[in-house]
Amino acid sequence: xxxxxxxxxxxxxxxxxxxxxxxxxxxxxxxxxxxxxxxxxxxxxxxxxxxxxxxxxxxxxxxxxxxxxxxxxxxxxxxxxxxxxxxxxxxxxxxxxxxxxxxxxxxxxxxxxxxxxxxxxxxxxxxxxxxxxxxxxxxxxxxxxxxxxxxxxxxxxxxxxxxxxxxxxxxxxxxxxxxxxxxxxxxxxxxxxxxxxxxxxxxxxxxxxxxxxxxxxxxxxxxxxxxxxxxxxxxxxxxxxxxxxxxxxxxxxxxxxxxxxxxxxxxxxxxxxxxxxxxxxxxxxxxxxxxxxxxxxxxxxxxxxxxxxxxxxxxxxxxxxxxxxxxxxxxxxxxxxxxxxxxxxxxxxxxxxxxxxxxxxxxxxxxxxxxxxxxxxxxxxxxxxxxxxxxxxxxxxxxxxxxxxxxxxxxxxxxxxxxxxxxxxxxxxxxxxxxxxxxxxxxx
Amino acid sequence: xxxxxxxxxxxxxxxxxxxxxxxxxxxxxxxxxxxxxxxxxxxxxxxxxxxxxxxxxxxxxxxxxxxxxxxxxxxxxxxxxxxxxxxxxxxxxxxxxxxxxxxxxxxxxxxxxxxxxxxxxxxxxxxxxxxxxxxxxxxxxxxxxxxxxxxxxxxxxxxxxxxxxxxxxxxxxxxxxxxxxxxxxxxxxxxxxxxxxxxxxxxxxxxxxxxxxxxxxxxxxxxxxxxxxxxxxxxxxxxxxxxxxxxxxxxxxxxxxxxxxxxxxxxxxxxxxxxxxxxxxxxxxxxxxxxxxxxxxxxxxxxxxxxxxxxxxxxxxxxxxxxxxxxxxxxxxxxxxxxxxxxxxxxxxxxxxxxxxxxxxxxxxxxxxxxxxxxxxxxxxxxxxxxxxxxxxxxxxxxxxxxxxxxxxxxxxxxxxxxxxxxxxxxxxxxxxxxxxxxxxxxxxxxxxxxxxxxxxxx
Numbered sequence: 001x002x003x004x005x006x007x008x009x010x011x012x013x014x015x016x017x018x019x020x021x022x023x024x025x026x027x028x029x030x031x032x033x034x035x036x037x038x039x040x041x042x043x044x045x046x047x048x049x050x051x052x053x054x055x056x057x058x059x060x061x062x063x064x065x066x067x068x069x070x071x072x073x074x075x076x077x078x079x080x081x082x083x084x085x086x087x088x089x090x091x092x093x094x095x096x097x098x099x100x101x102x103x104x105x106x107x108x109x110x111x112x113x114x115x116x117x118x119x120x121x122x123x124x125x126x127x128x129x130x131x132x133x134x135x136x137x138x139x140x141x142x143x144x145x146x147x148x149x150x151x152x153x154x155x156x157x158x159x160x161x162x163x164x165x166x167x168x169x170x171x172x173x174x175x176x177x178x179x180x181x182x183x184x185x186x187x188x189x190x191x192x193x194x195x196x197x198x199x200x201x202x203x204x205x206x207x208x209x210x211x212x213x214x215x216x217x218x219x220x221x222x223x224x225x226x227x228x229x230x231x232x233x234x235x236x237x238x239x240x241x242x243x244x245x246x247x248x249x250x251x252x253x254x255x256x257x258x259x260x261x262x263x264x265x266x267x268x269x270x271x272x273x274x275x276x277x278x279x280x281x282x283x284x285x286x287x288x289x290x291x292x293x294x295x296x297x298x299x300x301x302x303x304x305x306x307x308x309x310x311x312x313x314x315x316x317x318x319x320x321x322x323x324x325x326x327x328x329x330x331x332x333x334x335x336x337x338x339x340x341x342x343x344x345x346x347x348x349x350x351x352x353x354x355x356x357x358x359x360x361x362x363x364x365x366x367x368x369x370x371x372x373x374x375x376x377x378x379x380x381x382x383x384x385x386x387x388x389x390x391x392x393x394x395x396x397x398x399x400x401x402x403x404x405x406x407x408x409x410x411x412x413x414x415x416x417x418x419x420x421x422x423x424x425x426x427x428x429x430x431x432x433x434x435x436x437x438x439x440x441x442x443x444x
Numbered sequence: 445x446x447x448x449x450x451x452x453x454x455x456x457x458x459x460x461x462x463x464x465x466x467x468x469x470x471x472x473x474x475x476x477x478x479x480x481x482x483x484x485x486x487x488x489x490x491x492x493x494x495x496x497x498x499x500x501x502x503x504x505x506x507x508x509x510x511x512x513x514x515x516x517x518x519x520x521x522x523x524x525x526x527x528x529x530x531x532x533x534x535x536x537x538x539x540x541x542x543x544x545x546x547x548x549x550x551x552x553x554x555x556x557x558x559x560x561x562x563x564x565x566x567x568x569x570x571x572x573x574x575x576x577x578x579x580x581x582x583x584x585x586x587x588x589x590x591x592x593x594x595x596x597x598x599x600x601x602x603x604x605x606x607x608x609x610x611x612x613x614x615x616x617x618x619x620x621x622x623x624x625x626x627x628x629x630x631x632x633x634x635x636x637x638x639x640x641x642x643x644x645x646x647x648x649x650x651x652x653x654x655x656x657x658x659x660x661x662x663x664x665x666x667x668x669x670x671x672x673x674x675x676x677x678x679x680x681x682x683x684x685x686x687x688x689x690x691x692x693x694x695x696x697x698x699x700x701x702x703x704x705x706x707x708x709x710x711x712x713x714x715x716x717x718x719x720x721x722x723x724x725x726x727x728x729x730x731x732x733x734x735x736x737x738x739x740x741x742x743x744x745x746x747x748x749x750x751x752x753x754x755x756x757x758x759x760x761x762x763x764x765x766x767x768x769x770x771x772x773x774x775x776x777x778x779x780x781x782x783x784x785x786x787x788x789x790x791x792x793x794x795x796x797x798x799x800x801x802x803x804x805x806x807x808x809x810x811x812x813x814x815x816x817x818x819x820x821x822x823x824x825x826x827x828x829x830x831x832x833x834x835x836x837x838x839x840x841x842x843x844x845x846x847x848x849x850x851x852x853x854x855x856x857x858x859x860x861x862x863x864x865x866x867x868x869x870x871x872x873x874x875x876x877x878x879x880x881x882x883x884x885x886x887x888x889x890x891x892x893x894x895x896x897x898x899x900x901x902x903x
Contacts (some may be wrong), residue, residue: 022810028527031696032696032697034529034531035501035527035529036502036527036533037500037501037502037527037779038501038503038504038523038524038526038762039502039503039504039520039523039779040505040519040523041505041506041507041508041777042505042507042508042509043490043506043507043508043777044508044509057483057484058484059484059485059486060481060484060486060510061486061488062487062488062489062490063487063508064508064509064510064511074484074485077485077558078482078483078484078485078558081480081483081558081562082482083481088711093749112526113526130699132696132699132700134696163733166699168700169699170697170699170700170702170703171699172703173693173703173853174822175703175820175821175822175823177820215903216903217903241476243475244621245476245580245581246477246581246620247580247615247617249624278499283812311475323488324472324483324488325472325482325484328820354464367818368825369818369820369823369825369849370546370818370825370827370847371818372816372817372829373815373816373818373827374815374845375624375625375626375815375831375844375845377617377624378623378624378625380662382665382845382847382901383825383849383900384823384847384849384850384898384900385823385849386820386823393569401851402823402849402851402854402898403821403849403898404665404847404849404899404900404901406665406747406845406847406900406901406902408554421531432503440665440900440901440903442665442666442849442898442899442900442901442903443898443901444667444849444896444898
């Protein structure tokens with residue numbers, strides 16, 4: 001398909017690149033402990049970008065038998081209105097690809113019954129009186145092909161599986177929701193499912209007792225899930241796009257130590273077993289890791305081809321595209337690492353990742369409500385707690401409600417009070433819990 | 445197309461079968477700063493089949509290749525049979541509907557050249573950029589679509605709907621050294637080209653606000669009397685209460701059902717809330733939902749008492765209530781689930797205005813505009829675009845980072861004053877639930893006063 005499309009584009013435009021992707025999903029859903037639905041979804045799409053007269057245009061289609069001529073015509077019409085850009089597509093030589101397994105046979109061949117069995121096991125393990133358990137299992141097989149008129153080609157087949165479980169407990173007017181997930185390219189092992197069950201149970205048990213929230217500027221342990229509000233500003237500010245636009249507070253700060261010197265953050269598309277891993281990006285740029293923050297210093301920003309061209313730098317292989325619209329910058333796997341050589345453990349059993357022993361009064365924040373809805377890139381956040389626990393004299397004393405935490409992500413990460421020993425994947429981010437000091441807690 | 449779908453439904457051996465096919469024509473233009481990002485026309489199409497066999501669960505298939513329709517009906521049937529249920533799924537009775545429902549296109553966007561759309565957005569984008577050189581970045585986008593939806597089910601319903609939509613939105617980023625603030629304007633309508641003209645003043649206002657906020661202090665955290673403007677009051681009722689009134693939250697959950705018992709008092713007698721999918725010309729408006737049920741105005745809270753909830757046919761059957769036309773899917777890629785349409789707080793007494801709400805507040809917050817909101821059922825968050833302190837009954841200084849932390853039961857019950865100045869707020873974006881985002885919805889409200897609400901921030 002890609003060949004035919006690029007062949008058609010050649011001669012009528014200066015240059016072109018394209019992506020074809022076919023996805024097949026199988027999903028089962030348990031609602032309140034009962035298997036309620038099983039579904040499949042099949043989707044294929046083609047995205048074309050052209051440079052015509054130095055201007056860029058895009059077009060996409062989900063038609064089963066795409067009319068390539070019409071697609072090229074639409075992309076050319078788009079380019080007539082487009083901006084001038086000097087885009088250099090990678091050539092065949094540049095697309096020597098690293099080896100990374102993306103396809104796992106066990107995931108691809110798992111039958112509907114296998115998926116149902118796995119979901120049922122989780123439902124059984126998580127059931128308890130007065131709690132409603134919802135579980136979903138989704139398996140995906142995707143074929144991707146990318147190519148350009150400079151001769152670069154790439155294709156790969158990938159698998160992914162997501163198992164999510166949420167437990168809701170309603171007692172009077174108190175609603176408690178605890179959620180966790182397993183996401184991977186390979187099927188979860190029994191141990192992985194056991195970890196998921198224990199993670200939900202630990203957080204549920206500790207939440208049964210409700211205690212008064214503290215208030216003031218206090219130490220807060222952000223769990224890997226709770227960390228989202230702190231990480232999001234960084235993700236936006238480290239994007240080459242916001243740097244180019246002048247809206248990133250980290251622009252012009254490369255090499256400056258702005259964060260705790262024990263903190264390193266990388267974007268790594270070559271992490272084995274992760275669904276976001278792939279040998280090349282959606283613009284034919286070979287995958288490689290990018291050091292975003294290195295020992296507290298601002299490292300490299302991430303770029304796609306166009307943003308890199310405008311910023312007069314190189315793509316970091318972070319081009320992502322859908323069927324419609326043009327390629328944009330996307331992270332792959334983001335990993336938080338300790339730069340002082342201390343291994344981040346993966347003991348997910350204890351709430352707080354071993355960071356609470358020395359805390360006299362504070363919080364563990366596992367979920368915040370409304371993350372991403374404020375003025376994110378400024379670093380300022382302010383959110384009611386979704387799931388949080390009070391720490392008193394080194395121990396978790398219960399769940400707090402009706403409290404809000406606020407702070408500035410860039411300021412809080414200047415000094416990290418401690419790295420937890422509970423490093424884990426959550427979606428495409430790996431991090432341990434972090435202890436951050438002086439977080440504002442307001443209560444009613 | 446209807447005949448083709450009817451034939452495929454007839455082939456199905458299942459007790460219940462429905463097919464939805466969509467073809468969406470859309471165009472989009474986007475600017476980032478002074479630079480055009482994209483100007484493009486797209487065509488998206490695909491189908492959705494949902495099947496229910498006796499004693500079994502739902503079998504679902506979605507696909508982009510319509511040639512495979514008969515095969516997909518068969519596969520959905522097999523999937524349904526793989527889901528064995530002790531307690532069968534029932535669907536509430538619904539009279540079969542046959543109609544062609546073509547909404548007013550108000551200037552068919554398909555007939556307007558892409559270059560004209562670029563010109564319009566350029567003008568809105570420049571309106572923001574020209575406000576001040578402190579406006580360092582903008583994001584402006586125009587998107588329109590005309591969606592054709594065919595729906596046929598095995599009970600005799602056969603519908604064709606033509607649904608237009610147009611959204612223009614802009615974010616202005618103000619920056620001075622390390623301070624970064626934003627202003628957001630968004631207009632979303634179930635209409636066409638004629639309805640999105642002449643909004644330059646609105647875009648100027650939000651860019652000016654981004655600049656003004658650079659000098660504004662952060663609001664101090666704590667509990668305050670709060671007045672919500674119309675826009676934020678709409679987001680509030682959507683997040684705080686609307687999601688809990690969606691019956692899929694309660695229908696399988698006895699404890700939740702008890703919590704949401706009809707007849708329970710949720711607020712003071714001033715509070716009236718509803719959801720109206722049949723309101724004229726709004727973004728959440730549809731003649732029929734995605735199960736073929738006609739939409740309607742559903743009362744949810746009347747004089748402070750819970751009186752209704754939003755249903756699909758499945759949730760209505762389970763609770764012994766009537767379907768309300770709230771089963772919606774964002775596209776053929778998804779099954780219909782219970783969603784809001786146009787949700788509103790009804791106006792208070794005519795003639796009651798903002799001044800009547802603010803007069804006796806000594807220290808409080810006037811929270812305006814909405815960056816967004818999210819609910820975890822009992823607790824919710826909503827983020828104002830900006831706010832003002834209220835001092836001695838008057839609007840005082842501008843403040844930023846105003847985020848309200850709410851508890852459903854406490855907050856609704858503390859609404860003590862509602863103005864008569866009702867407006868619908870037709871924004872772009874939309875609502876997200878169960879992986880389906882953005883669903884076009886509208887919210888409507890007058891100014892609303894909450895006796896006491898928690899605002900996050902430095903303490």
